[in-house]
Structure formats: C-alpha cells, structure tokens
Amino acid sequence: MRNDSVVRPPIILYHKIDKPGRGVLVRGGFTPPARFAKQMSCLKKQGFVFYSASELIDYYRENGSFPHNGITLTLDDGWQDNYINAFPVLKDLGIKATIFLVASCIGETSKKAMAPGETERAHLSRAEILEMARHGIEFGSHSVNHKWLHDLPPDEARFEVEESKKQLENLLQQSCKVFAYPAGYYSPTVAELVQNAGYMAAFTTTYGPTGSPDPYALNRIEVLRRDRFLYQFKRKVQPLKTT
C-alpha cells in the first residue's frame, strides 16, 4: 500500500449494538439497534458497496488500488447482541460484515472484553456464529483472551495470536484471515507475530484523517454512542487518505 495518492475506503468499527443497561459505566461502545439500522440504510443510500475485511485487502492486492465506493463494516468482541440486533439488519439490506471474535469467550458470558469495573456480558454462541457465516458474515480473530498484546511476553502474545486462529478455523472450517488487536494495542513485535501467523491484515482502533499504509496497522473509524445524528455519522464515515 505505497501509492501516496491512494484513498482508502472507510473501515468502520462498532462494538455493541444495544442500549446500555442501567449499571453500565462505559457507554460509548453501545449503538442502539434502531440507530444502527438507520446508519446502515444511510450507507446503502449513499451508494457504498460493502466488502468484508479480507475482501477489501484481496481487492487491493489484485488491483493495486481500493474499490471505488467501497466500505468495510467491522464489529469487535463478538457480542451476542450482534446476532440479535445487527444480523437481521445486515441480512435485510444485504450488507457484509466482519466480526472479530475472542476465541475463549465463544458461547460464554464474560468480562474479558469489558472495560474494568463492568459486569459480564453474553457473547455469540457457536451456533449463532455458524449461522451468520452461512449468510456471508466473515469472522476474524480478536485473540484468545482479549489481553493487551503489547504488554505480554512474546510467547504469550504469540499464543494469543496463533491459538485463536486455530480455534476459529476449527469452528468455521475455513481460513481465518484477519486480526483485530484487543483495545487496539500493538507493537512492531506484535504486528510481526500476526503477520508470521499467516493473517493477511490487522486492524487497530486508531482513527485519523489519514490511513496507515501498513496492512498490519490499519486504522478504523469507530462509531460511538455520541454519533447520534445522521449528519454526524455521514461526516465521520469518509474515505481516508493514505500517507
């Protein structure tokens, strides 16, 4: 990804498609279901064409440029609300997405991917994941335990990167091609581990007007609870210039 003039399609990031419960302290990662539906149909109306994360990278590798009007929708952590509240909308509108799963949380109710101080929350079950996969939803790895990888000894980081890939490939019976760093944290060592494990790309939570040209440090645009109005959403979801 070296061409200076390349404009990269927006890669957008959501976490929970739900209303936050009463006791929830960190509410930014919640997008209410009705708002999510509006945002998705807004993108369709604008003429965006949805590519899964690996399709977007494949397209670039084959063509040397990104697709005109392309967009990629990603969801981190694999919450069960993605199946209950997002999947019906995606099926309805024919939208592709990539969901990054925490391998040890599949079928579990867990705190591992929650902010400190929060209570546990339900993740997708194996059956839900397989059903979504049959409808064209891609599943990438978000590690085994959602630990901050830049902080771990290299062996432990390698385990998180490699073991999650193995477990997801076992479940889905297809190659797990993309990775998202837990909480977006990575280091050059971690990026190298991800590349050596055989992933084609990795995603951060960094957001900026320019996109990193490194396929193992791809920026995303996080849609937050405060992006309440469609005009804010539209202004935020714009193609990135690569540096």
Ligand SMILES: [Zn+2]
């Ligand atoms: Zn996460």
